[in-house]
Amino acid sequence: MSYRESFYRYLMTQCSADAKDDVAQFANNAQNDQTFPKQEQSYEELSNYLELNAGYLPNMSIFDEAYQMYREKMSY
Structure with a gap:
């Protein structure tokens, strides 16, 4: 079974100090969310939380756009 990083860990790679696109802004805000489910991979669980x-x-x-990017990266 292959290792799959959490959505949060992937999302943190999208952070940007001068966030201009929506996914980067989402990542920056999620970084400050103390209760974000950091180990979660499930679309349904993440969607419910958000x-x-x-x-x-x-x-x-x-979120849908960011999750699609995550899935594409994880399907190597």
Whole structure:
């Protein structure tokens, strides 16, 4: 069984000090979210968490885009 990094760990690679795109802004905000499920890989679990707790995420399509990027990277 191959190792798969968590979504949070992947998302942190998208952080940017001068975040101009939505995914980078999401990553920067998630970095400051003390209760973000840092070990989670499941789309459903992450989506549920974000819908209930992430006021910093203007819309879920940003998460969908970031999660798709994560899946593509993990499917090597």
